[in-house]
Amino acid sequence: MEEIKTLKGYFSKLQRTILNNSDFKFFNKAFIKKNKIDDILCCILTTFPPLYKRMLTMKEGRDYHSVLSYNLLIKALKRKFALNPDVYLVDIGSANKMISAIIKNIEQDISRMEKLYSAEN
Numbered sequence: 001m002e003e004i005k006t007l008k009g010y011f012s013k014l015q016r017t018i019l020n021n022s023d024f025k026f027f028n029k030a031f032i033k034k035n036k037i038d039d040i041l042c043c044i045l046t047t048f049p050p051l052y053k054r055m056l057t058m059k060e061g062r063d064y065h066s067v068l069s070y071n072l073l074i075k076a077l078k079r080k081f082a083l084n085p086d087v088y089l090v091d092i093g094s095a096n097k098m099i100s101a102i103i104k105n106i107e108q109d110i111s112r113m114e115k116l117y118s119a120e121n
Contacts, residue, residue, distance in 0.1 A: 004107050007047050011106075014040045015099045018077075018090055030090045037077055037088055051113050064109040066102045073098035 017040060022030035045053070055061035062068060076094040081087045 003047055007106060008103050010040060010044045011099050011103050018092060018095050028093050030092050031087050032090050034086050034088055051117055052110055066105040066109040069098045069101040
């Protein structure tokens with residue numbers, strides 16, 4: 001369960017980056033350098049348990065709220081800005097909502113996955 005605590009820390013760091021470290025904000029959009037977002041997402045992906053990583057791409061992953069929220073979060077974060085390819089155009093409201101949902105549900109979803117899929121093996 002240490003990895004869940006680490007994951008929640010990374011998601012909190014991502015949330016702080018979106019809210020506080022943008023280069024420019026315009027209403028509900030933030031312009032954030034790609035490397036800031038990608039560095040945190042890389043840490044998050046390496047911390048995910050192997051079963052959770054598989055669920056991110058499988059159809060069965062739709063049954064888990066945190067998996068759905070993570071996939072929507074990636075879409076909200078990784079919108080390219082046409083004038084500068086080194087910047088993401090982030091939807092602050094949507095990203096913040098998805099991160100909060102992930103933090104709230106990830107522990108329960110991982111334990112449900114482990115219980116369900118360890119019983120099958």
